[in-house]
Amino acid sequence: MGLLVDGKWQDKWYDTDKSGGKFEREKSRFRNWVTADGSPGPSGRGGFAGESGRYHLYVSMACPWAHRTLVFRALKGLEPHISVSVVHPHMLENGWEFRPDDPVHRDHINGKQFLHQVYTQVAPDYTGRVTVPVLWDRQTGEIVSNESAEIIRMFNDAFDHLEGVRGDIDFYPDTLRADIEAVNERVYRSVNNGVYKAGFATAQAAYEEAYRALFDSLDWLDERLAGQRYLVGNVLTEADWRLFTTLVRFDAVYYSHFKCNRQQLASFANLSGYLRDLYQVPGVAETVDIEQIKSHYYVSQRTVNPTQIVPVGPALDLDAPHGRDSMGPAFGRG
Structure with a gap:
């Protein structure tokens, strides 16, 4: 570092x-x-x-x-x-x-x-x-x-005109931009960056402030996803992918390494299935490498983990059924 x-x-x-x-x-x-x-x-x-x-x-x-x-x-x-x-x-x-x-x-x-x-x-x-x-x-x-x-x-x-590029896919549609921005702002502040605010805090009060904001937002997201498949407009947007990359690291790293340990993501009623739903979108699993993720955080951040010991667990089953098909159409289907 x-x-x-x-x-x-x-x-x-x-x-x-x-x-x-x-x-x-x-x-x-x-x-x-x-x-x-x-x-x-x-x-x-x-x-x-x-x-x-x-x-x-x-x-x-x-x-x-x-x-x-x-x-x-x-x-x-x-x-x-x-x-x-x-x-x-x-x-x-x-x-x-x-x-x-x-x-x-x-x-x-x-x-x-x-x-x-x-x-x-x-x-x-x-x-x-x-x-x-x-x-x-x-x-x-x-x-x-x-x-x-x-x-x-x-x-x-910017590349939609090139051969083979999926110009029919728009993760930032004009009609949803205001809602996407509103979700992005809270997710960035208290979740994406919030786990780092908790994990890198060097004062108890700073850590607890970040911790509370993080789980307030995770509760809000879990409730939001109770009645819809995706975060905005019930279509897959950039808001979902910006959240996904934090969620997929949560139980393996942030829960323990960053002391975000009120509960694992697996215990949330809706966020857990939502994570699996996104992970199972064709092409996404190939972008996820849990072993490199764990190796980076636990070895690189010696201020947080001086021993550099990488935990063996947790066992993650991201390919398990997500149970969200009844919430709305899957990505790519109208």
Whole structure:
């Protein structure tokens, strides 16, 4: 764990002293957009057109933020058009690492050993955390974006004109955007980021505040899902996938490692089946690697788990029947 300061790598954990023991996430710095024709998006500059073979995605199989982009890449049919490099799950004194002799964890584009070298290749004086996902532009040799929430929206529509891409699938439809944004805001604040606020807190009060907000929101989500199959409009949207990548890690990691232990997700009446429902969407299971997820959190975060012992359990049966077919139409069926 560390960060770049004026382009120099430093092995430093998060500084929570200045925030009263609270974990505060740093905002992403690269905020350009890929659009279908290369016109400017909501932030950054234009010039990034949705072209086949032009973009490369750096991810970790362990990271929930990067996981979102892999789900969208799979479901939209972008795998032939956007290539991927996967960092090693252990993020230690050098941050995210590649293993040049390992075809699974190699930087296939820039041949770097560490992800922070990809950052400084385009920003030699970069200061900040080095995170995944990273969307890389082969044509210009630069980072388009390292903001997962924006990358999934690019994947949602910027490549729809390419052969084989599922342009008929829209995870951010115009008519539902206000509702999607409202759900996203609460889920991000208290669930996606909330588990980290609990797990990385260094003061009891900060931990308990995050813990309470997390389970208040999980209760709210469980109740919301009692009468509908998905979170918004009873159709599968980005709100579901943004929640999914946290839920699929909950019982294996966040429950114990981050002390989010009021109850396991498996004991929620509706969230448990909802998680299995999403996991069983064709193409999604292949984006989930529980062993890399556990290995990353328990080995990398030595401040939280000094022994670096990775638990053997829990036993997860994500392929079990989800029982939600009566709640509404399955994804892909009207």
